[in-house]
Amino acid sequence: MKLELAKFLVNKIEFGEKTEYDNGLLRVNKEEMLGLIGEDYRIENLDVDITNPGDSVRIIHVLDMVEPRFKPEGGIYPGFLSPPHTAGSGRTNCLEGAAVVLTGEYSKTEKGLMVSREGLIDMSGPAAQYCLGAKTHNLVITSKAAAGISNADYDASIRLASLKAANYLAETTKELISENIETYELSDTAEGLPRVAYIYQIQSQGALLETFVYGSDAVNLVPTLMHPNEFMDGAVVSGNHSMQTVPTYIHCNNPVIESLYQRHGKDLCFVGIILTEGHGKTTFLKERSASFAAKIARLLDIDGVILTQEGAGMSMIDQMLACRECEKQGIKSVVITYEIGGMEGNDVPLIDSVPEANAIVSTGNREELLDLPAVEKLLGGKYIEGAFVLNEQTEASGAITVNFTIVYSSTNQAGAMKMRAMQY
Numbered sequence: 100m101k102l103e104l105a106k107f108l109v110n111k112i113e114f115g116e117k118t119e120y121d122n123g124l125l126r127v128n129k130e131e132m133l134g135l136i137g138e139d140y141r142i143e144n145l146d147v148d149i150t151n152p153g154d155s156v157r158i159i160h161v162l163d164m165v166e167p168r169f170k171p172e173g174g175i176y177p178g179f180l181s182p183p184h185t186a187g188s189g190r191t192n193c194l195e196g197a198a199v200v201l202t203g204e205y206s207k208t209e210k211g212l213m214v215s216r217e218g219l220i221d222m223s224g225p226a227a228q229y230c231l232g233a234k235t236h237n238l239v240i241t242s243k244a245a246a247g248i249s250n251a252d253y254d255a256s257i258r259l260a261s262l263k264a265a266n267y268l269a270e271t272t273k274e275l276i277s278e279n280i281e282t283y284e285l286s287d288t289a290e291g292l293p294r295v296a297y298i299y300q301i302q303s304q305g306a307l308l309e310t311f312v313y314g315s316d317a318v319n320l321v322p323t324l325m326h327p328n329e330f331m332d333g334a335v336v337s338g339n340h341s342m343q344t345v346p347t348y349i350h351c352n353n354p355v356i357e358s359l360y361q362r363h364g365k366d367l368c369f370v371g372i373i374l375t376e377g378h379g380k381t382t383f384l385k386e387r388s389a390s391f392a393a394k395i396a397r398l399l400d401i402d403g404v405i406l407t408q409e410g411a412g413m414s415m416i417d418q419m420l421a422c423r424e425c426e427k428q429g430i431k432s433v434v435i436t437y438e439i440g441g442m443e444g445n446d447v448p449l450i451d452s453v454p455e456a457n458a459i460v461s462t463g464n465r466e467e468l469l470d471l472p473a474v475e476k477l478l479g480g481k482y483i484e485g486a487f488v489l490n491e492q493t494e495a496s497g498a499i500t501v502n503f504t505i506v507y508s509s510t511n512q513a514g515a516m517k518m519r520a521m522q523y
Contacts, residue, residue: 102328105277109197120271136260155475161218164348167194169269176333178314187328198235201261202479217505231508251306289368300377302410320376322391377417393424403431426455437510440464463510463518
């Protein structure tokens, strides 16, 4: 399986008469964009805005972030924009440095569904160095659910809108030739080196808290072997609006996958990815998932695994169980996770741990506080939701104090950002 990523660097986004990519400048015809993604009766008050790094802009109610990608021969985001055929081969064009940022507001009165939890991106100021999206040139989608539309239906509609928007933007490169093409292929040149797999744990709890694999909700997914290239073509799409989730942008640009690819054939043999769903509602499901993941690793004759997870609480338990089962099979394991150490950093950092987890990489304490200054422009809503801002009655454009839980992907469990904690 061979994938070529043709990258086109974006240095700025602006609205224009024609949607086109021109030597680093991405122009967007706003009316055409709204016509493409706004033909859904489930959405109202749909709008798109543009933000560039350094702007005095705060984006709240962030639900997902998608890198514009397009396949000249078709097949991007399979299960949504194309049939659910195996992805990860051929040529994929990427608008590097650009993103579609999806925001949304759900009904607070609907029973039986969890409403979204907050995500915040500051394009400038102290938060910009920590949150995903602050360094990219963004097309921001805002909307509300139409009257009488359920949260689940609205969520499905805006997810599809964001993927369509991402594909539409990247399609501007259809007739262009990139000078930066990277090839991804698991060659046989790594024979004799330690065999390493990546146990990639996603979270899927149901509506508004789900992750999709080839367009299907991954609830109770049995651990599945996948090629890393599949992720780069959008085989896994986020619909998870919980705290510190893994957005679609990172599923396509996972730093663990990238690092293992860079080392493949040098000091390790990257064998593949074992995809698991980490929020088993019963002990039975948790033990089944951990055992299956370790079994696949053993059948592949794996020497070591890297484990990441999405979510907290129950998901951390699943991750630790998988680590324990792999170690029992003689497979060395490294866990990557964030900490929940309290605002002062003196709380118990991990919800669960096992003795076998003796190599842990921390992506930081998500409960530390951060003071944010006022901004000139606010997108996505008016007030921050949830209990993760100290002055929650203040309009979100003003000076506020938040903890890193809502700073978008600041302690991302895939290790995509700068946060870390160290033991001395």
